Amino acid sequence: MIQHVGNHPFGKKHRPHEVVIETLLFLFALFSILITVGIAFILVRESFLFFADPDVDLLGFLTGKVWQPMIGLFGFLPLLNATLTTSLIAMLLGIPLGLFVAIYLAEYASDRVRGFLKPTLEVLAGIPTIVYGYFALTFMTPLLRSIFGENRVDIYNTASAGLVIGILVLPMIATMAEDAITSVPKDLRLAAYALGGTSIETTFKVVIPAALSGLSATFLLALSRAIGETMVVALAAGAGPNLTANPFKAAETITGYIVRISGGDVSYNSVDYNSIFALGLVLFVITFTLNLVSRKISGLFHQEYD
Amino acid sequence: MKKVVLVTMLFLALASLFAGGKSEQSTPVANSFAWVEEGTIHGLPMVNPLKVTGNIITAGSSTVYPLSERMAERFKEEGYRGVITIDSIGSGAGFERFTVAGETDIANASRPIKAKEIDAAKSIGRTPLEFRVGTDALAVVVSKANTFAKNVTKEELARLFSTATTWKDVNPSWPNEPIQRFIPGTDSGTFDYFAEEIFASNPEPLLSAKNLQLSEDDNILVQGIKGSPYAVGFFGYAYYAENEASLNILSINGVEAVKANVDNNTYPLARPLFLYSDAVVMRSKPQVAAFIDFYLSYVNEEVIKVGYFPASEEAIDKGRKLWLEAMQGTY
Structure with a gap:
């Protein structure tokens, strides 16, 4: 068989340019891997500079409650706390909303409605995040302040940023969750109907549980997107580290701090400057782990129905 | 095949156009102090912004920024056709770019330069010259x-x-x-x-x-x-x-x-506002000297409109003297 292919007029042997193209494509693929390795390398190397500073110790970094590098306080909990607050709020809004949009699109929407809704969602996904940032500052914050009172809600606050990030990840959740739901085999739905299930029962008791691993993977990816989101928090969440559980107070997130410092604020070779690489490494580790877990989960999902 | 030839020829033609443009631009350098006019203002030679060529890069204090922006605007209104970059990044970062990397021609500052910043400048062959331009009431x-x-x-x-x-x-x-x-x-x-x-x-x-x-x-x-x-x-x-x-x-x-x-x-809480530059930079880039000359000549007409207060005549004069010393014999 193989010999036959080799002698075939359209066989591989007679097309040397195929090899060239394949090699090129492989090099492009390799390039993206090299970039990832390069980023990881730079982050680790520069973070090492930060942790090598005599004022910094790892334990203090992980457990300290005040982040003010200029006066030697390197506890990154306030930044982590703000990042988790905004991401949590984003997920509280984005997951239910995105899931329901996905269920509607996959199970209920007529072709006409779908033809209108899907492009709208895609437009939402195409808006630059800085615009979302201004949306948070000039729409969401005043809205929150008019509901909860000017004195309770700071002008920069994590709630406003979190809600807008929720809107920002909504299209991503909706699209991926819809894929997860539609890839549930038709047999399962038909079986549910055959047993006398209504369409709501079929959706919530059969289809959603069957799509659960795909959905969880979606949510984890969305979470990792929310944690890494930068412009919205830089504009709306606040510009000073603050350890608080109150989402109406200003607090700076990890990404917000990195933006402020790298935006020309601070001289190179200062410990403040090196600190952003350590924070970048933390972010990288968090989102990388989330993405890995998400891949593992969606792998499980594919095994179930293959 | 014909197409390839055509494209190549077009490309070559375009390239030669750009090359031509470049050599034309480089001719005025021979007389780069053409902007110096007859007469003086407060002891400094008059500047004709129409004849100033080349770009100017400045960075530093966000406090000085609105003032420098206004002066740059006026410089352009009066005919300057180059590009002035004014980055608002803070005095410290501005000095960093001026004294360590040497990327900028002028550092804007809302505080006097520190000794270690002067040392850094010296190590890259620059000697910061201080030009007082105004006063801020914090x-x-x-x-x-x-x-x-x-x-x-x-x-x-x-x-x-x-x-x-x-x-x-x-x-x-x-x-x-x-x-x-x-x-x-x-x-x-x-x-x-x-x-x-x-x-x-x-x-x-x-x-x-x-x-x-x-x-x-x-x-x-x-x-x-x-x-x-x-x-x-x-x-x-x-x-x-x-x-x-x-x-x-x-x-x-x-x-x-x-x-x-x-x-x-x-x-x-009144405090001085400064520009910093260097004699070598000003001599090798006459447009920088022209801009500082222009700045020191007219800043008092603009400073109040921007929202700051004029520095005393003596303080500004000190800068004008430094300018004259730095530029002696060049024009």
Whole structure:
């Protein structure tokens, strides 16, 4: 068989340019891997500079409650706390909303409605995040302040940023969750109907549980997107580290701090400057782990129905 | 095949066009001080911006930024056709770019250069020349909605921006509400100046304060202070002047930030604004010398409109003398 292919007029042997193209494509693929390795390398190397500073110790970094590098306080909990607050709020809004949009699109929407809704969602996904940032500052914050009172809600606050990030990840959740739901085999739905299930029962008791691993993977990816989101928090969440559980107070997130410092604020070779690489490494580790877990989960999902 | 030839020829033609453009541009360099006109203003030669060629790169203080922007605007209005870059990144970062990387021609600063910055400049062969361009009355501001605070003493100011949690902690007659602070970032000259004046150069109490927001972007501070009657912050006077409708300025030790009080040195938070450049840069890039000449000649006509106060004639004259020394024999 193989010999036959080799002698075939359209066989591989007679097309040397195929090899060239394949090699090129492989090099492009390799390039993206090299970039990832390069980023990881730079982050680790520069973070090492930060942790090598005599004022910094790892334990203090992980457990300290005040982040003010200029006066030697390197506890990154306030930044982590703000990042988790905004991401949590984003997920509280984005997951239910995105899931329901996905269920509607996959199970209920007529072709006409779908033809209108899907492009709208895609437009939402195409808006630059800085615009979302201004949306948070000039729409969401005043809205929150008019509901909860000017004195309770700071002008920069994590709630406003979190809600807008929720809107920002909504299209991503909706699209991926819809894929997860539609890839549930038709047999399962038909079986549910055959047993006398209504369409709501079929959706919530059969289809959603069957799509659960795909959905969880979606949510984890969305979470990792929310944690890494930068412009919205830089504009709306606040510009000073603050350890608080109150989402109406200003607090700076990890990404917000990195933006402020790298935006020309601070001289190179200062410990403040090196600190952003350590924070970048933390972010990288968090989102990388989330993405890995998400891949593992969606792998499980594919095994179930293959 | 024909197509390929055509495209190649087109490309070559285009390339030669660009090459031609370049060689044309380089001719005026032979007489790059063509902008020097007959006559002098305050001892400096008159500048004809129409004849100035080449780009100018400046970076530094966000306080000086509006003034430099205004001067650059006027320079262009009068005919300058090059590009002036003015980055608003804080005095410290501005000096960094001027003295370490040597990427900029001029450093804008709202504080005098430090000894270690001069050393850094020397190691790359630059000797910073100081040009005084104006005076800022650092403004301590609150929102228009704040009806109780009108005046603070320096001692109150120290508490207001450090240990106090509520306004009541600063002054017993003020409300028992938490203070929200909005201050310039740690690399800005304004931050340094404030720490120096109020906290004897120790930034620690300032940075340890609760409810603290730091930003190099003064407009973010303005937004934040507008947002609550219990917010307070400080920045260059021009940003107050621009937002007079929504902000109140506090008088310090009973002295208001007005021209008379800045001129007679009674306003406690008045501070100098500077440009820094270097003789070698000014000689090798005549456009830089032209811009500084222009700046020093007309700054007093613009400084008040921007929202700052003129420096004394002697102070500006010192810079003019430095300019003349640096440029001696070049034009």
